Amino acid sequence: MKKKIFQEKETINNLSVKKTKNTHVWITFFLTIYFILLVKLTTIEAIINDKFFGIYSILITTYILSRFLFSYFHGTVPTDESYKPTVTFVVPAKNEEDNIAETIRRFSKVNYPREKIEVIAIDDGSTDGTLAEMYRIKKEIGNKFNVEIVHWDKNKGKREGMAEGVLRAKNEIVIFIDSDSFIDKDCVTHLVKYFVNPKVGAVCGHSDVYNKDTNLLTKMQTVRYYIAFKIYKSAESIFGTVTCCPGCCSAYRKEYVLEFLDKWRKQKFLGVRCTYGDDRSLTNFIIQKYETVYSEDAMAWTVVPEKFRQYMRQQQRWKKSWLRETFIASTFMWRKNPIAALSFYAYIFLAFISPIVFFRAMIWYPYITNSLPIVYLTGLFLMLFLHGLYYRASVGVRSWFLAIISFWFNTVILMWQLPWALITLRDTRWGTR
């Protein structure tokens, strides 16, 4: 297993997706939008009969189409050659002997002045060879820049690890990299270029799935990651309000983080210490005062769960942190750009209402009226198809069908995690990594 991973890592740079011309797919994409609009226009007439479903249907369509529209206008900032701030990579790790060395080795290959880089690796009570791997890689690349290794006998949690990294960092920008993520050589340049603007507090990079060919589950996650970043984060980013800069590859301005560090470390919600959703929580602190953006050129690859159970647990954890941080964010998002705020609140509404709509359309309504949910299913399919086409058109991979399955799974199965997350919000047992 270990051997195989390293063989794959040799080809890692060939993994970057090729942009191909796919005119016919784009035409299909817009035809689908045309068809959706036509169906929606007809639905407007039916709103009189079924206000609840009608309004939901129009709202969700507007939301999704606006994401595509906003993401299209998402722009990047030019690289300022005179602006090269010092950076600190912070890598908290627990039991990652397979990947940690490669994660850190990648830092030595970046196109950035060596003297402006330092690395802090935190071994958070690992019981495997993680610490040894850290020392091995330090020996290998330690001549290029300073690699600091922190060792804790007892596990303290990822948040403590991240906080420790921030406190020890000597440089202006802290870049958090998960111990199972691998960055591209231009990643740093594209992350830091945004910090030239003092309003920017955090920048998240673009993460693709590293182990995408392992099985169906990882393939599905690949599509989902791609769309989540390219569409949904892009759409948030044009307003400077990216609500989550994920831990796999995000840069924060240390000075700003220090303002909140203590609050963040000791964060409590409903009387319980928060032990998951550390990245979303940190972004939330930043976003209150500063801007958070998405840099689509800052590439990284991350390892995603390969087993279904593991995946479901991860998703459940994310849902719970989403709930908590969305609740917190909803207290201040209204002060942001009106369109960004409106989108934010609309999404909350839709996320909570969709299980109800699903239940009503698929079970309750067919039961009482003896009819099949053809309209709902058609709407659902068209939306999934649209995402699939986007993926097919922009990546050029013929896995649009996978995209549909992926989003179907996300809509139909994972949707139910939200109510469950709400019930088990105070239960922190799944909180550890």
Added chain:
Amino acid sequence: MRYADFSFKKVLSMTMVFMILIFATGITYGQKKDYLRGFSISYYFNTIENTLKTFAYKYEFSNYQGNSFTASVFDALGKDFSLNSDNSGKTAKSLPVLVYHGITANTDEFNISPDLFKEQMFALKEAGYETVKIDDVMAFFRGEKTLPEKSFLLTFDDGRRDSFYNADPILQTLNYTAVMFVITKESVSEANSRSSFYLSKWELERVAKNNNWEIESHGRNAHGFYPIDEKGNSGHFFSNKLWLKDKNRLETTEEFEDRITEDMIGAKEDLENSFRIHVTSFAFPFGEFGQEETNFNEANEIALRDSKSIYDFLYYQIRGENGFTRNYPTEDSFLIKRIKVETSWKGSDLVWLLNTSSDKSLSYIDNMDSDNGWLDPWGDSYMENENLVLKASPNTKGSFVFLNGTYLWSNYELEASVNFPKGSAVALIAQYKDEKNYSMCKFTYDHATLEEKIDGKQKILAITKKPFDLPRSEWGKIGAIVDGNTISCLWNSEEAIPKEEVNEILSHGGIGFTTWGEKFNESELRIKKIVASPIEL
């Protein structure tokens, strides 16, 4: 929006895409309104849905027939349920016609639930009944064609969307056909084609091409209430002269006739011109053709005369249990009665009604071990301990029953074993045609009479004054011999009233019983056996 790229190229291309999309959807949608006349995407949704439902219903019906899970699955995949298992080869002497109004989850007197409708149709199919088409019905009533014994005509009034979309998959499943009587004002004229309640013209074009459906007329404007006097009271279209507000008077007879004729011709033309079909039948809106309470006494006569000249067959609806429930190919057979299927009836109730209304042959013996179709126009009746019991109700002094399926009987001798614990008079009904036309042998403690009722007018034809020992605690026999249009009455198998001629329209007709008492809720008659046998001419 610092991180947005509003470059000229991007804005221009997005504006173009946006314009094209808005333009394209706008044009398509506009087409729908102006040229496609009610093009309905929901028609296609419903068609897909109903195709899927047909599989499910085939499975359900197979299961309903008692087939195993596996057999049902195979049946669902493609069994043709048109093959009738009933190969008796007998032909029908009469035809029952059913009428429904709406099929929807919100049920009331006129709206049946989809599940119950399905159950009723499954039960009919399982009992061997098949639907017939309107051309066959016409040929049958003209005596040009025979129909299988277990035939019925299925009809829907008003042209409602819920009826069509909910019934269609069931008809497909069972290979049944139905007639939709359409109100052309609601469905064919442009102004109302956007209604979600009535089928649009665009949808009806598709219904007309559907082999399981036929379209006939339900009037153009006639389905409504109109002012019939200066106070603004309103009434039905065919029963009343309408109040002409601008002229401050009622219509003249000529204006009345012009109005109803124009409506019936208009509706027929609306349908024939729009769907290229031949319209032969008319269902009177609300089932009324001037026979109801009216401000114009000749309405009934004129409405029937005029409608007969425009349409070949006219349909109305009956409720309750006042007369025979089937239609017979006789002199009046252009006027077809339809049974309003009550929304409370189970499938077995409907099958019972159709089975017991089928024509009973002579000789006939009824041991009262089950209800073979006794209907009570007034008073109460029920089966108890293998007896048919007639009981006065709290607001009647007597009770009346007749036996469904005996309408065509003639030349028969009838004898019944009866027990008459309470009441002053008991009568055996013979030659029952409807509640206004029948004859009877009536017995009281001191005399017997032979009476006839013609068009509701009762007449005593013969009387015998002598004491009759009414069977209060024991069982006695009452009887009658019907020979052509003569009748004689029997008391304990002996002649009580000799043969007497009755009105010639009573040359055939069914049997029944009636009682009277001095007080409300008192009289009671029990019948344990009847024997009807043909007499030799």
